[in-house]
Amino acid sequence: MRLESPTPDGRPRARVRMVPERKHSNLGDNVHGAVTLALVDIALFAASHQFGSLNAGHSVTLDLSTQFVGAGRVGEPLDAVVELVRETGRLIFLRGLVVQGADDSHIVLSFAGTIRKASTG
Numbered sequence: 001m002r003l004e005s006p007t008p009d010g011r012p013r014a015r016v017r018m019v020p021e022r023k024h025s026n027l028g029d030n031v032h033g034a035v036t037l038a039l040v041d042i043a044l045f046a047a048s049h050q051f052g053s054l055n056a057g058h059s060v061t062l063d064l065s066t067q068f069v070g071a072g073r074v075g076e077p078l079d080a081v082v083e084l085v086r087e088t089g090r091l092i093f094l095r096g097l098v099v100q101g102a103d104d105s106h107i108v109l110s111f112a113g114t115i116r117k118a119s120t121g
Contacts, residue, residue: 082096
């Protein structure tokens with residue numbers, strides 16, 4: 001997990017990486033879609049924590065919308081690049097891409113998600 005440079009309009013971004021192995025593949029020898037979805041869900045929380053939007057507590061994913069646009073390749077780093085869209089008192093809105101390759105040239109998935117923060121009282 002590392003912070004990236006902000007978006008052109010100043011919103012924070014973060015990158016969460018995994019290196020998929022053979023055990024993460026489907027019958028087509030690509031990264032299984034469920035593995036990619038798990039990466040995205042973990043990345044939403046890891047990024048939100050790095051942005052300072054989440055404290056310790058029981059937060060949940062309220063919504064996760066995904067579009068698979070390419071096959072993930074086994075053995076290559078698979079990165080979820082997350083950006084903060086908006087934060088309210090109880091909600092965090094995020095979006096991003098799962099990418100591989102030099103300069104993030106291979107897009108595997110696009111996503112948008114909403115986290116509900118833990119109750120404070």
